[in-house]
Amino acid sequence: MHPDAQHVVIVGAGFGGLEVARYLANTAVRITVIDRRNHHLFQPLLYQVATAALATSEIAWPIRSLLRKQRNVTTFLGKVVGVSSQERKVLLDDGEAIPFDTLVLATGARHAYFGHDEWEPYAPGLKTLEDATTIRRRILAAFEQAERETDKVERGEFLTFVVIGAGPTGVELAGTIAELARDTLRDDFRNFDTRDVRVVLIEAGPRILPGFSDNLAAYAHRALTDLGVEIKLGQAVSDCDAGGVEFGGQYLRAKTILWAAGVAASPAAEWLHAPTDRAGRVLVEPDLTVPGHANIFVIGDTAHVEMPDRKLVPGIAPAAKQEGRYVAEMIKARLRGDKVSRPFTYKNVGSLATIGKRAAVVDLGWIKLTGRLAWWIWGVAHIYFLIGLRHRLAVALSWLWIYITGQRSARLITQDEAKEGGIPV
Amino acid sequence: MHPDAQHVVIVGAGFGGLEVARYLANTAVRITVIDRRNHHLFQPLLYQVATAALATSEIAWPIRSLLRKQRNVTTFLGKVVGVSSQERKVLLDDGEAIPFDTLVLATGARHAYFGHDEWEPYAPGLKTLEDATTIRRRILAAFEQAERETDKVERGEFLTFVVIGAGPTGVELAGTIAELARDTLRDDFRNFDTRDVRVVLIEAGPRILPGFSDNLAAYAHRALTDLGVEIKLGQAVSDCDAGGVEFGGQYLRAKTILWAAGVAASPAAEWLHAPTDRAGRVLVEPDLTVPGHANIFVIGDTAHVEMPDRKLVPGIAPAAKQEGRYVAEMIKARLRGDKVSRPFTYKNVGSLATIGKRAAVVDLGWIKLTGRLAWWIWGVAHIYFLIGLRHRLAVALSWLWIYITGQRSARLITQDEAKEGGIPV
Numbered sequence: 001m002h003p004d005a006q007h008v009v010i011v012g013a014g015f016g017g018l019e020v021a022r023y024l025a026n027t028a029v030r031i032t033v034i035d036r037r038n039h040h041l042f043q044p045l046l047y048q049v050a051t052a053a054l055a056t057s058e059i060a061w062p063i064r065s066l067l068r069k070q071r072n073v074t075t076f077l078g079k080v081v082g083v084s085s086q087e088r089k090v091l092l093d094d095g096e097a098i099p100f101d102t103l104v105l106a107t108g109a110r111h112a113y114f115g116h117d118e119w120e121p122y123a124p125g126l127k128t129l130e131d132a133t134t135i136r137r138r139i140l141a142a143f144e145q146a147e148r149e150t151d152k153v154e155r156g157e158f159l160t161f162v163v164i165g166a167g168p169t170g171v172e173l174a175g176t177i178a179e180l181a182r183d184t185l186r187d188d189f190r191n192f193d194t195r196d197v198r199v200v201l202i203e204a205g206p207r208i209l210p211g212f213s214d215n216l217a218a219y220a221h222r223a224l225t226d227l228g229v230e231i232k233l234g235q236a237v238s239d240c241d242a243g244g245v246e247f248g249g250q251y252l253r254a255k256t257i258l259w260a261a262g263v264a265a266s267p268a269a270e271w272l273h274a275p276t277d278r279a280g281r282v283l284v285e286p287d288l289t290v291p292g293h294a295n296i297f298v299i300g301d302t303a304h305v306e307m308p309d310r311k312l313v314p315g316i317a318p319a320a321k322q323e324g325r326y327v328a329e330m331i332k333a334r335l336r337g338d339k340v341s342r343p344f345t346y347k348n349v350g351s352l353a354t355i356g357k358r359a360a361v362v363d364l365g366w367i368k369l370t371g372r373l374a375w376w377i378w379g380v381a382h383i384y385f386l387i388g389l390r391h392r393l394a395v396a397l398s399w400l401w402i403y404i405t406g407q408r409s410a411r412l413i414t415q416d417e418a419k420e421g422g423i424p425v
Numbered sequence: 426m427h428p429d430a431q432h433v434v435i436v437g438a439g440f441g442g443l444e445v446a447r448y449l450a451n452t453a454v455r456i457t458v459i460d461r462r463n464h465h466l467f468q469p470l471l472y473q474v475a476t477a478a479l480a481t482s483e484i485a486w487p488i489r490s491l492l493r494k495q496r497n498v499t500t501f502l503g504k505v506v507g508v509s510s511q512e513r514k515v516l517l518d519d520g521e522a523i524p525f526d527t528l529v530l531a532t533g534a535r536h537a538y539f540g541h542d543e544w545e546p547y548a549p550g551l552k553t554l555e556d557a558t559t560i561r562r563r564i565l566a567a568f569e570q571a572e573r574e575t576d577k578v579e580r581g582e583f584l585t586f587v588v589i590g591a592g593p594t595g596v597e598l599a600g601t602i603a604e605l606a607r608d609t610l611r612d613d614f615r616n617f618d619t620r621d622v623r624v625v626l627i628e629a630g631p632r633i634l635p636g637f638s639d640n641l642a643a644y645a646h647r648a649l650t651d652l653g654v655e656i657k658l659g660q661a662v663s664d665c666d667a668g669g670v671e672f673g674g675q676y677l678r679a680k681t682i683l684w685a686a687g688v689a690a691s692p693a694a695e696w697l698h699a700p701t702d703r704a705g706r707v708l709v710e711p712d713l714t715v716p717g718h719a720n721i722f723v724i725g726d727t728a729h730v731e732m733p734d735r736k737l738v739p740g741i742a743p744a745a746k747q748e749g750r751y752v753a754e755m756i757k758a759r760l761r762g763d764k765v766s767r768p769f770t771y772k773n774v775g776s777l778a779t780i781g782k783r784a785a786v787v788d789l790g791w792i793k794l795t796g797r798l799a800w801w802i803w804g805v806a807h808i809y810f811l812i813g814l815r816h817r818l819a820v821a822l823s824w825l826w827i828y829i830t831g832q833r834s835a836r837l838i839t840q841d842e843a844k845e846g847g848i849p850v
Contacts (some may be wrong), residue, residue: 013570038569038838055482057835062565065836068612075613076570077838080796097571129839140487144463144502148521188500390826390834397822401815410482411490413463413502414554415840 002021009100016300017106019324035084049132109301119240123259160254165261204236216361286343299323376403434525441725442531444749474557476601534726537689542663543790548684585679590686591628640788648784711768724748
């Protein structure tokens with residue numbers, strides 16, 4: 001690689017950032033990928049780590065290992081805290097400044113509490129591996145405490161699990177917790193019947209799975225109800241604390257509350273002083289550049305991208321990947337001296353969600369499916385999108401084992417709650 | 426189970442405690458197993474989690490899941506803080522007191538710093554899953570920092586790994602780190618050559634692997650040296666800090682120091698006010714009971730048990746299991762009204778240690794083996810001793826993958842150092 005080659009800095013090695021790097025292989029650019037984590041995470045299956053079905057390493061890959069054959073890429077573990085667009089430098093938290101010619105910000109989103117960050121200790125959200133092991137610990141520890149609790153009312157509070165938000169993550173969490181109780185843990189306790197576990201799914205909107213069609217959502221609603229999940233629609237949460245959750249004018253006592261209701265973009269917009277939407281996403285140009293900065297792209301969950309019908313490009317992996325590939329093609333076109341700027345267009349590849357181990361909803365646009373067949377399509381699609389044979393084999397083995405025996409192998413309570421800054425359980 | 430049945434309380438679900446519970450299946454006793462962790466841990470492979478070869482869930486099992494079919498067992502997650510031998514009660518940290526007729530203490534050991542606990546933040550030891558992920562993070566983070574470090578001397582400090590103590594754990598850690606650098610990570614970095622990594626193994630004694638014969642130790646010494654490990658014998662460590670380690674009159678600058686030098690028994694002896702040896706192990710009677718308390722047994726790493734030749738029964742899994750089985754048989758004999766107390770005798774089943782992925786030493790007493798064959802025996806034996814087909818398949822897949830591709834799938838840096846109370850890296 002010529003040292004004078006254009007330097008492309010990519011911040012964030014999620015689905016979008018990684019795709020940019022890959023489509024710039026065999027291109028005459030130097031690439032630096034910066035991420036504050038050492039691993040790429042397959043977020044669509046994160047809820048399975050949270051519910052003890054998969055191990056952390058089954059849905060994560062060391063970023064530098066994924067990019068090790070691509071000799072024009074250097075990978076840095078580092079935390080970006082700012083961008084100097086004038087000096088064309090990315091600023092790291094240790095004071096280092098990394099110069100760039102072209103910058104791609106693909107820094108993703110975090111769960112958000114709509115101005116109620118004080119709820120976070122009581123209702124953890126699910127975005128990182130640590131979030132997943134925190135939720136796993138909370139769920140498993142609640143069962144452990146129920147086994148030791150002699151007071152019936154208090155035991156009931158340990159056995160009440162509340163999931164706030166009924167998008168795909170909330171639906172998948174609620175369904176899996178219900179199944180965990182009724183199936184996996186059925187024979188494990190002596191002092192209570194795991195069928196007494198309550199799983200309550202609270203949604204402010206009028207129905208679950210707002211991104212799906214009415215028919216599919218109605219099917220998912222029935223499937224969840226069949227698993228024993230209590231669904232509360234049209235009721236916004238007004239408070240969360242260590243004792244439970246307040247919603248729709250009532251207070252439900254519960255020791256475990258999980259947050260799947262909202263996300264906010266990473267602070268990339270603040271770094272750029274760029275205009276954003278309400279969720280903090282950068283309002284990018286049709287070619288995904290930041291207004292006024294033709295050499296800075298923003299993609300994935302950090303970008304606000306509209307489709308021709310004014311709907312937002314959804315915050316899902318295929319969208320981030322399409323944007324990443326588009327940006328790589330743009331960079332290549334500019335290298336060739338190509339001045340024409342074709343706007344980004346999103347190709348809808350469908351939405352999938354699963355409800356327990358026998359039902360799913362699949363909406364591919366041209367066809368909508370439910371039930372067993374949808375569940376198999378969901379499973380095969382997710383294994384297909386994992387990177388590499390090793391992870392595919394491992395996840396397939398884990399799923400096969402759960403399917404046949406009902407037993408989950410990742411039922412580990414690790415790390416003290418106290419050491420993590422959370423509330424003591 | 427008759428509610429008047431004798432109540433056996435087992436504290437600790439390691440190799441010893443679990444064996445007691447299992448050999449009391451189909452026996453007319455009520456059993457309560459108490460552990461402060463929810464999982465049984467296969468400690469012999471813990472160093473493989475620390476070196477990113479295995480996932481945490483591959484060497485751990487939920488205790489209550491292992492015992493779920495045994496209807497006379499109740500499992501409690503709880504932390505024991507004392508024993509009232511007069512009132513026959515086990516005291517938990519939340520104030521609860523659990524009555525027992527017979528008590529088995531199988532609480533294991535922790536790593537120990539010979540009166541230098543202030544070294545722990547700089548030289549973490551390896552006994553729990555969290556210890557393993559801490560060490561894994563330290564090792565992987567050092568490589569990440571070396572990639573970003575521009576000063577050659579400082580980079581060298583990031584690439585110097587010191588292991589203190591050359592028993593099986595120290596030897597296995599040192600060998601695996603050397604292999605990790607030279608094999609797994611070879612293509613992953615752009616700013617240094619991973620062959621420049623230094624792995625230094627420091628041992629106060631005159632040779633490595635003191636528990637093995639001279640021949641086997643000499644073979645292991647050569648095998649480690651071939652992997653590039655520098656072995657420093659007869660040199661005790663006199664200080665550890667954030668910058669490095671002092672030993673044999675010199676100070677070696679190194680950012681990563683690992684402790685594999687000593688263990689101390691759990692505080693069971695303090696609970697019982699029982700006499701101990703220097704490492705805190707309870708000096709038990711020949712029938713593994715505590716002097717003066719015929720209904721309290723101590724087994725495993727917490728017990729000081731001598732063989733006829735006055736040597737100590739070693740702190741390894743097979744010894745703990747034999748002791749556990751012996752205690753279960755004692756309890757059954759007492760239930761039958763059998764008054765004869767046959768002393769415990771240890772049957773030596775051999776020692777094994779592995780050096781990297783091609784060499785091992787195996788001492789079965791009647792035969793001593795080295796090299797490839799020993800390595801295969803080591804591997805097959807360890808897979809055999811894992812519990813259940815699920816874990817055997819998972820570990821076999823992980824090993825096969827590493828053997829063929831050299832790639833390790835558990836290279837995750839998780840949990841902030843700061844959140845864990847350690848030093849910032």
